[in-house]
Amino acid sequence: MTITDAVTTGLSDRWLGAPRPRTSREWIDRAEEVADILAVDAVERDRANATPRAEVQLLKDSGLVTLLGPRAHGGAGESWDTAYRVIRAVARGDGSIGQVLGYHYLWAWAARLVGTDEQIAAVEELYTANDFVFGGAVNPRDSDLVVREDGDELVFSGRKSFSTGGQISDLTVLEGVLEGTETHIFAIVPTAQAGIVFGNDWDNLGQRLTESGSVEIRDVRVPWTAAAGFVDRVFQPLTYNTLNVPTIQLVFANFYLGIAQGALETASAYTRSTTRPWPYGGDDKQHATDEWYLLEGYGELASKLWADEALLDAVGSEISGVLHAPREDLTARRRGEIAVRIAAGKLRIVDDGLEVATKIYELTGARASANSVGLDIFWRNLRTHSLHDPIAYKKREVGDYVLRNEVPEPTWYT
Numbered sequence: 001m002t003i004t005d006a007v008t009t010g011l012s013d014r015w016l017g018a019p020r021p022r023t024s025r026e027w028i029d030r031a032e033e034v035a036d037i038l039a040v041d042a043v044e045r046d047r048a049n050a051t052p053r054a055e056v057q058l059l060k061d062s063g064l065v066t067l068l069g070p071r072a073h074g075g076a077g078e079s080w081d082t083a084y085r086v087i088r089a090v091a092r093g094d095g096s097i098g099q100v101l102g103y104h105y106l107w108a109w110a111a112r113l114v115g116t117d118e119q120i121a122a123v124e125e126l127y128t129a130n131d132f133v134f135g136g137a138v139n140p141r142d143s144d145l146v147v148r149e150d151g152d153e154l155v156f157s158g159r160k161s162f163s164t165g166g167q168i169s170d171l172t173v174l175e176g177v178l179e180g181t182e183t184h185i186f187a188i189v190p191t192a193q194a195g196i197v198f199g200n201d202w203d204n205l206g207q208r209l210t211e212s213g214s215v216e217i218r219d220v221r222v223p224w225t226a227a228a229g230f231v232d233r234v235f236q237p238l239t240y241n242t243l244n245v246p247t248i249q250l251v252f253a254n255f256y257l258g259i260a261q262g263a264l265e266t267a268s269a270y271t272r273s274t275t276r277p278w279p280y281g282g283d284d285k286q287h288a289t290d291e292w293y294l295l296e297g298y299g300e301l302a303s304k305l306w307a308d309e310a311l312l313d314a315v316g317s318e319i320s321g322v323l324h325a326p327r328e329d330l331t332a333r334r335r336g337e338i339a340v341r342i343a344a345g346k347l348r349i350v351d352d353g354l355e356v357a358t359k360i361y362e363l364t365g366a367r368a369s370a371n372s373v374g375l376d377i378f379w380r381n382l383r384t385h386s387l388h389d390p391i392a393y394k395k396r397e398v399g400d401y402v403l404r405n406e407v408p409e410p411t412w413y414t
Contacts, residue, residue: 015062024082027067031086034062035093039262042094043374045209052209055097056168060131064090068105069128080105080247081320084254084312091258092265095381096209098258100133102251103164103210106244107134107173107188109323114186114229114241123188127171135165135191136173137215140412145176145217147185154178154185154227156220166211167191167198174217183235186228195220206377206384239335240327242410246319246339253312253346256382260305260353263378267360268298270373275365288365297363304352311348315341336407339414343394350386357382389413 021027037058045052059065067083069075083105091098111123126132137145137160145158156174165172172191177184189196195218202213229235275288285291319338322330357379361369368375397414400406408414 013061020063021076024078024085027064027076027078027082028085028089030062031064031089032092034058034064035090035258035262038090038093038097039266043377045094046096046377049203049208051211052097052100052168055094055209056100056133059090059097059101060133064101065104065131065133066128068108070124073125073128075124075128079320080109080323081317084250084316084320087251088254088258088261088312091255092262094209095255095259095262095378095385096207098255099207099210099385100165100168102255103136103248104134104169106248106251107136107165107171109247110134110136110173110186110188110244111228112323112327113244113247116229116231116236119226119228130170132170133165133168134171134173134188135163135169135211137163137196137217138173138175139163144184145174146179147176148179149224150221152224153221154187154224156187156189156217156222159214159216161214162212163198163215164210164212166202166213166215167200168211172196172215174220174222185230187222187226188228189220189222189226193220194218204384206380206382238327239330239332242335243319243323243330245410245412245414246335246342247323249339249346250312250316250319250342252385252388253342253349254316256346256349256353256386257305257308257312259378259382260308260349260356263353263357263360263375264298264301264305266378267364267368267375270364270368270375271298274367275363294363297359301352301356301359301363305356308345308349308352311341311345315345333407335410337401339408339410340397340401343397343408343414347391347394347398350382350391353382354379354386 021030038055063076064086066075067078067086071077087098087102090101108127111120115123139160139162142160143158145156148155156176158176169191171188173186173188175184175186197216197218199214202211224233271288271294277285277288277291288294315338318341322338360375397408
């Protein structure tokens with residue numbers, strides 16, 4: 001059954017009569033159910049490149065959208081440690097939808113990152129009670145949006161070449177610079193308004209269903225009181241404000257791992273069912289699963305992904321503890337140490353994931369290169385997003401820490 005069939009025939013409503021997950025493990029199991037539904041026609045949906053409305057509805061129906069939301073408003077009240085594992089699980093079935101969910105979690109946490117207590121409470125109630133999905137027009141490689149004052153309102157204008165979530169989002173995070181100053185301002189606004197115009201121009205090699213195309217922001221107005229973290233029009237800085245980048249970088253690493261795990265799982269299933277043993281090696285085997293070079297190859301790839309998973313789980317637990325601790329407690333040194341560990345995890349899964357997505361062809365055989373098999377989706381997805389920022393800089397950050405005991409300064413990418 002396809003994802004569209006799942007939603008239109010009520011399969012995604014399977015959870016309406018089921019007990020709500022009560023533990024982290026049960027929420028991860030729920031994410032695995034979602035991944036299994038997504039995996040059925042992931043290749044076909046990727047090729048169709050249609051706006052993933054049914055996929056997002058599946059995320060909402062499953063309850064995953066409000067995983068981090070307060071229980072008082074119907075959310076699961078789960079930790080980031082669980083959220084990272086959920087992102088990974090969903091990406092196993094569909095890398096694009098794993099990315100959409102991961103970005104949503106980051107932007108849903110944006111109010112906690114930079115907002116006041118009152119803003120946090122209002123935003124979390126709004127999105128949790130309504131199952132709203134977030135997108136973000138914040139790509140830092142573009143020129144900043146311009147923000148001008150108009151009495152008690154702020155007016156955002158400009159263009160961003162990437163805005164993941166796009167028209168499938170209910171809320172959009174805007175970021176710009178106040179005209180005539182160097183002051184950056186974040187605000188959360190409804191996506192469905194005349195001043196937010198999507199270019200519908202995302203047509204890349206991979207991650208095709210992330211709605212990551214361009215957006216124009218045309219005089220979008222918000223009250224000054226909605227400027228995140230501002231009190232009487234003055235920003236209240238904390239080191240905690242800078243956790244947005246390490247948090248999203250670990251989101252990246254986890255959906256990369258999910259994609260790689262999906263590749264290995266799909267390839268091994270193909271080998272068990274379809275790959276033929278090689279009859280010209282002088283040591284003929286009856287089944288492909290007896291071939292020594294296949295056993296060696298799958299053993300090597302699985303070992304690397306297990307090691308990557310252990311590292312990502314460990315650093316996920318570290319940053320989760322900080323994200324859920326009092327915001328005033330975080331020091332710059334602790335923030336930097338976590339960022340280095342995340343950089344190490346990211347650079348490992350990029351290298352290992354791309355190796356998995358490439359080498360599976362050697363382990364499945366020539367016939368597995370047929371378009372009908374669709375193994376290319378894993379390499380395309382991982383290769384596309386892993387270019388987000390140069391992995392060489394992550395290696396340098398780790399090296400600086402190892403050789404000089406220096407932690408990276410917060411930037412838009414560190």
